[in-house]
Amino acid sequence: MHTDFKAIVLTNELNLSKIAQHFGVKLKFKWEDFLLLKGEQLKGIIETGENKQVYLFHYGSMVSVNLQHHEIMDVLRYLKRLDVQINEEKAFVYEDDYSLEVSLGEEPAINNDMMIVHEQKKYHTDLVATVIAKSVSLDKSEVEVDVLLDK
Numbered sequence: 001m002h003t004d005f006k007a008i009v010l011t012n013e014l015n016l017s018k019i020a021q022h023f024g025v026k027l028k029f030k031w032e033d034f035l036l037l038k039g040e041q042l043k044g045i046i047e048t049g050e051n052k053q054v055y056l057f058h059y060g061s062m063v064s065v066n067l068q069h070h071e072i073m074d075v076l077r078y079l080k081r082l083d084v085q086i087n088e089e090k091a092f093v094y095e096d097d098y099s100l101e102v103s104l105g106e107e108p109a110i111n112n113d114m115m116i117v118h119e120q121k122k123y124h125t126d127l128v129a130t131v132i133a134k135s136v137s138l139d140k141s142e143v144e145v146d147v148l149l150d151k
Contacts (some may be wrong), residue, residue, distance in 0.1 A: 001098070001101075001102040001120060002099065002101055002102075003065060003066060003099065003100040003101075003125065004066055004097070004098075004099055005063055005064070005065055005097065005098040005099070005100070005109050005128055005129060005132055006063065006064050006067070006072065006096070006097050007049075007061055007062070007063045007095060007096045007097075007098075007129075007133050007135065007136045008061065008062055008063075008064075008072070008085070008092055008094065008101070008130035008136060008139045009060055009061050009074070009077070009090075009091070009093070009095075009136050009137055009139075010017075010060050010061070010062050010083075010085075010086045010091055010097045011060040011083070011085040011087065012059075012060050012084060012085070013058060013059065013060050013085075014056055014057065014058055014059075014060055014085075014086075015083060016029040016033070016034075016035045016056060016057075016058055018082065018083070019079065019082050019083065019123040020035050020036060020084055021040045022030050023035075023037060024041075026068075027085060029058065031058050031059075033058070034049065034053055034055050034056060034058075034126075034129070035056040035057075036053060036054070036056075036062070036144045037053065037055075037056070038052065038053040038054070039138060042075075044053065044146055045074055045078045046067065046071040046075065047071075051065070051066055052064075052065060052066045052067050052071070052123070053065040054067070054075055055071070055126075055129040055130075056079075056099055057130075057133045057134075057137070059134070059137045060134035060137060060140075061077075061134070061136055061137045062075075062076075062091075062133070063129040063132060063133050065125065065129065069088075072081040073088070076091055076148065082129050083131050087104045093140075094136040094137075094140045094143075095136060096117070096127045096132045096136050096139075096141045097113065097137050098111065098113055098114065098128055099115070099144050100114075100115050100117070100120065100125070100128055101114060101115070101116045101117070102116075102117055102118070102119065102120045103116055103118070104115075105116055115128065
């Protein structure tokens with residue numbers, strides 16, 4: 001089994017509570033929490049939500065799981081209607097890809113662009129999504145700090 005992740009930066013900050021409310025999720029989000037959209041919540045945005053997920057983070061990152069580029073664009077356009085700060089033209093300036101491979105024949109491993117496990121657990125997906133979301137957000141922050149320092 002193979003799972004593909006793509007992290008992008010949508011904006012400086014997302015209002016997860018507002019977005020969650022739209023999808024019928026009534027939780028109070030803390031800074032470190034994420035909003036996970038899957039299945040029924042993605043129905044109507046993309047053709048099929050089966051085996052696909054979207055993670056949204058307060059710090060402006062989005063991680064798509066098993067989505068094709070056109071599906072990511074559909075999600076971006078939909079989210080832009082909920083949060084006008086989202087800039088779809090600049091969404092792919094900071095991006096990162098990662099893969100999670102389930103393989104009994106290989107030794108478990110964690111690499112720069114891939115993780116191999118014998119059995120996939122939910123926390124693997126949450127962990128990979130969180131790490132690459134923070135990574136692209138940090139990339140954006142580093143570039144912005146460099147620009148400020150150069151002035």
